[in-house]
Amino acid sequence: MHDLELEQLDVKTAFLHGELEEDIYMQQPEGFTISEKEDYVCLLKKSIYAAKDKGEIRKVKVQLSEEFEMKDLGPAKKILAMEILRDRKVSKLYLSKKGYIEKVLCRFNMQSAKPVSTPLTAHFRLSSALSPQSDDEIEYMSHVPHSSVVGSLMYTMVCSRPDLSYAVSAVSKYMANPGEEHWKAFQWILIYLRGTTDVCLQFEKIEDGVIGYVDADSARDLDRRRSLTGYVFRIGGCTISWKATLQTTVALSTTEVEYMAITEACKEAIWLKGLFSELNEDHQISTVFCDSQSTIFLTKDQMFHERTKHIDVQYHFVRDIIARGDIVVSKISTHENPADMMTKSLPITKFEHCLNLVVVEALKKEMDVLKGELVLCNAIVGNDMLTVIPRHKIEVPKSKEFQGCQVYKGRRQQFLGNGTILLNYWHR
Known part of the structure; x- marks a missing residue:
């Protein structure tokens, strides 16, 4: 969203070194119970991984580099088995x-x-x-x-x-x-x-609020005829939250199915608003789009209805948050609702359209300009195919010499060509 710098640090047992600011007691660990004192509890002197306030202990991070061994990993490249790729020219992250x-x-x-x-x-x-x-x-x-x-x-x-x-x-x-x-x-x-x-997921620098899309599919479960709820949330054009889950109760109408789905989506919207509030991001009103007009009317109608009187009270809280103006529920065409792919199997064309709506695209399509393709041949040393060697000089190939050349893709480095030619190459 803001194209900020993202760095990684590896601190060995950071939590274990933090001093506790208050008294914390815990049950005696299994296998270490003191005989005849089984009803005693333990007073923590240092943090352990199970401590509830471990997030607060991270306040010592600033001092860790001075007090403890810490490895600087540089710009973030991978987290939780996810590769982080950035195109700084267009302020995009993948x-x-x-x-x-x-x-x-x-x-x-x-x-x-x-x-x-x-x-x-x-x-x-x-x-x-x-x-x-x-x-x-x-x-x-x-x-x-x-x-x-x-x-x-x-x-x-x-x-x-x-x-x-x-x-x-x-x-x-x-x-x-x-x-x-x-x-x-x-x-x-x-x-x-x-x-x-x-x-992959694509993130870019766009100012926008929290926008959600919700859909439901009635009686999708063939065993108990429960319905399926699906939602996806975006902020600044970036997909940040999604879910597909069975509803816990069997609904009696499609309106009831969509109503319960909107309730789940609004609960997620409230949580996301709280998260961004903690990050000092000003997103006061969230919009949730639904493709059922009758359900939208039901969320705003406080009147008693015979056909919906059986709906559990827990789902009616959505009326209060909409009445307060915390969340806006709006109509969207079924054809433009990306949550449709969360609730059912779709034809190829519709499925690909939903992917485009949530900015989930093939990395190679977005990164062609960033990566490029450089044909490397006729290395000065040995006149062989260029191996992955940084800053190796090559001759500029003639047109007839392009046949049979090899293409390298991967992490970008600089390749210095003969004379004043500066080329980009990629190595694995």
Whole structure:
């Protein structure tokens, strides 16, 4: 949002060195209970990782470099297995999990699979009825690494891939007892990742408030006929929060389904407003877009209605926050609602349109100008293909010499050509 500098520091056991400013007591740790004093509690003298105030202990960070060993990692390049890429010319930042995804694909032998265009298609109608029934099916599925696959997919989705939200939500329900058809759905998502390793989140310097999009799909769950809620939030054109989850109760109408979905989205909007308030960002009013006009009327109508009197009180709090003006709920066309991809399988064209709406794009499309492609050939030393050597001199190739040359992509460095030619090259 502000194109600020982002640095990384690695402090060894930083929390353990912080002094406590108040008395904190804790139960005796398991395995270290003092005989005949089991009802005693312990007084903490130093911080431990379980201490509730560990965030406050981070105040000592400024003094750590003087008091303790600390490694300066320089500009942030990776966090939680997410690669951080920046284009300072246009003030853009990218979060990519390409490296992590490639490792996952190799782990489950999917690195050579033929890619598909969507995370999950409509022909997958998953239910508990597809779980193993016979001993042979149970034996077969016991050797399938379904738990590891779902865990990897969940982590990928939570970090930087909102496009996986619906698919991961749909398959994770059957993680405890999946059948062969469930396993095929797990594999389908991996195959989709095979063709979208470059997809990433894009952040740029745009001044805008918190904007949310919410959608719901009635009776999506084939087992209990519960409905699915999906929302996605953006700020300054940047996607920052997303979720696809089953509703806890069975709704009796599509209006009720959308009403409960709006309530969940507004709860997230309130939390995001509080977060940005802590960061001294002035975003007073949040807007949540919904494609159901009848539901929007219901959020603003305080009158008693026979058809909606059974809706749980917990969902009616949304009326109060809307009446106070804290959040504005507005109508949006279904075709322009990116949350649509959070609740159902979509055709390729509509799915790609939703990705564009939340600025989730392939890294290679956005980074072509930043990376570029430089054909390197005819190295002065040995006249061989240029290997990855910084500041190595080359001859400027003639047109006929471009055939058979090799292209290098990767992290940018400077390559100094012969004479006054200064070229950019990339090494892995």
